[in-house]
Amino acid sequence: MKSNLLMNFTVDKENKTVNIKREFDASLSNVWSAWTEPEILDQWWAPAPFKSKTTSMEFKEGGKRLYAMVSPEGDERWSFFEYTSISPKTNFKHSSTFCDAEGNPNSIFGSSYWDLTFSEKGDLTVVDIAIKRDSLEELEKIIEMGFKEGITATMQSLDKIFEARK
Numbered sequence: 001m002k003s004n005l006l007m008n009f010t011v012d013k014e015n016k017t018v019n020i021k022r023e024f025d026a027s028l029s030n031v032w033s034a035w036t037e038p039e040i041l042d043q044w045w046a047p048a049p050f051k052s053k054t055t056s057m058e059f060k061e062g063g064k065r066l067y068a069m070v071s072p073e074g075d076e077r078w079s080f081f082e083y084t085s086i087s088p089k090t091n092f093k094h095s096s097t098f099c100d101a102e103g104n105p106n107s108i109f110g111s112s113y114w115d116l117t118f119s120e121k122g123d124l125t126v127v128d129i130a131i132k133r134d135s136l137e138e139l140e141k142i143i144e145m146g147f148k149e150g151i152t153a154t155m156q157s158l159d160k161i162f163e164a165r166k
Helices: 028-036 038-044 136-144 147-165
Strands: 007-012 017-024 051-057 064-070 076-087 091-099 112-121 124-133
Touching: 007 147, 017 136, 017 147, 028 038, 028 112, 028 124, 028 147, 038 051, 038 064, 038 147, 124 136, 136 147
Parallel strands: none
Antiparallel strands: 007 017, 017 124, 051 064, 064 076, 076 091, 091 112, 112 124
């Protein structure tokens, strides 16, 4: 089933930022939970056929989430989020950094800085995401690696969770 929900993806090279605006057919409370609770995140935070596996998560300012995207063959691609700001059910910010299974950052590839804002639009919830990189080269590299396709597929996985709850 093709979704009619808004999914805007734009690249602002001047500000080294990807902007995503995505609608979800779910309440603000349910969308917030899906982005902030590891039990729900692991059900959708990886483009199929990958699966998400969280080993630790503290959703609080200064807290971290350490997780892997696991391929069907069992290969693990590790990252961590570091939460820098949280305004419940409105906004949160975090860095996202590739790392090893112990959370040691990948020194070759810098971090992304995510700013997520949640709002209601009738029966829908809108998530506005700004993802900033330190350099245009890094931004172009994540896009080259298939970020747009991956995040689009990941959002569709979240849609399926909300559809199943209806």
